[in-house]
Amino acid sequence: TQLLEQSPQFLSIQEGENLTVYCNSSSVFSSLQWYRQEPGEGPVLLVTVVTGGEVKKLKRLTFQFGDARKDSSLHITAAQPGDTGLYLCAGEGSNYKLTFGKGTLLTVNP
Amino acid sequence: GAVVSQHPSWVICKSGTSVKIECRSLDFQATTMFWYRQFPKQSLMLMATSNEGSKATYEQGVEKDKFLINHASLTLSTLTVTSAHPEDSSFYICSAPLGRADTQYFGPGTRLTVL
Numbered sequence: 264t265q266l267l268e269q270s271p272q273f274l275s276i277q278e279g280e281n282l283t284v285y286c287n288s289s290s291v292f293s294s295l296q297w298y299r300q301e302p303g304e305g306p307v308l309l310v311t312v313v314t315g316g317e318v319k320k321l322k323r324l325t326f327q328f329g330d331a332r333k334d335s336s337l338h339i340t341a342a343q344p345g346d347t348g349l350y351l352c353a354g355e356g357s358n359y360k361l362t363f364g365k366g367t368l369l370t371v372n373p
Numbered sequence: 374g375a376v377v378s379q380h381p382s383w384v385i386c387k388s389g390t391s392v393k394i395e396c397r398s399l400d401f402q403a404t405t406m407f408w409y410r411q412f413p414k415q416s417l418m419l420m421a422t423s424n425e426g427s428k429a430t431y432e433q434g435v436e437k438d439k440f441l442i443n444h445a446s447l448t449l450s451t452l453t454v455t456s457a458h459p460e461d462s463s464f465y466i467c468s469a470p471l472g473r474a475d476t477q478y479f480g481p482g483t484r485l486t487v488l
Contacts, residue, residue: 269416296477305377305466305479306417351416358422359405359470361477366416 266290267354269364277372279341284350284367287334292354295335296361297326300349309337342371376400377469379480386457387488394452394483396423396467402447403469408440411464411482423450423467457487 268287276282286295294313298306310319312328312335319326323346325338339346349368353361376399386392396406404425409417421442422430429442441453454461464484470477 298479303464303482303484305379305468305481307479308477349414349416359477360407360419360422361468362419363416366414368414 267352267362267364269352269367271367272365273368275370275372276342278343280371282339282342282369284337284352284369285334286336286352286364288354289333290354291332292356292362293332294355295328295332296353296355297335297337298351298353300351300366306351339369342369344371344373347371377467377478377480379465379467379483381483382481383484383486385486385488388458389456391453391455392457392485394454394465394467394485396450396452396469396480398448398469398478401469401471403450403471404447405470406444406450407468407477408442408450408452409466409468411466413464417466420452423452425450454485457485459487461485462487 270285294311296311297309300306310326315330315332317328323340327336347370349366351366352364378397380395406423408420410420411417419432420435423442423444425444431437439455444450464482466482468477468479
């Protein structure tokens with residue numbers, strides 16, 4: 264069974280601070296996805312990383328995929344209250360199956 | 374764009390009753406759909422893979438007789454929680470891939486509360 268370890272599980276910071284969320288696995292995934300979920304809603308895809316060493320930027324969010332395609336990170340610069348939510352990483356397995364990490368609950372205080 | 378809908382968005386039922394949740398893909402066909410369960414402040418746990426035209430595939434530890442899945446058409450999968458109990462109270466989410474796992478759309482979820 265492929266497992267994804269996500270850390271930290273909880274993060275509470277002040278507006279304007281930077282933060283990094285990590286997603287690690289002992290297995291190789293063909294792709295890794297990051298989602299953001301707000302309470303009472305389904306997850307919304309932020310980005311998919313496929314190539315080892317890949318870096319993608321989405322405004323203040325920077326996503327990295329490790330060279331060995333086993334780990335990934337999400338870095339948010341100058342966090343804003345609107346960034347508050349549950350951030351989930353998910354690895355793609357066979358037959359379209361996704362394995363989710365435990366999630367990082369981010370709270371950005373004004 | 375591609376969207377996945379779920380109905381109902383929330384349901385409250387008495388212990389012992391059965392509840393059906395629908396998952397529909399809008400504007401695209403999905404031969405495969407996935408059902409997840411999510412407890413408060415936790416991640417999504419895959420329950421089963423719904424396959425159009427064949428039986429669903431359940432993850433280890435998920436009772437197939439309790440969580441009945443029917444993939445009635447290329448745009449509809451249903452999850453029926455049979456003889457629901459308070460411990461079944463959770464947020465149920467479905468997803469459907471648009472041809473690839475990295476293009477997967479999630480429904481808005483269904484909040485089930487069993488009294």
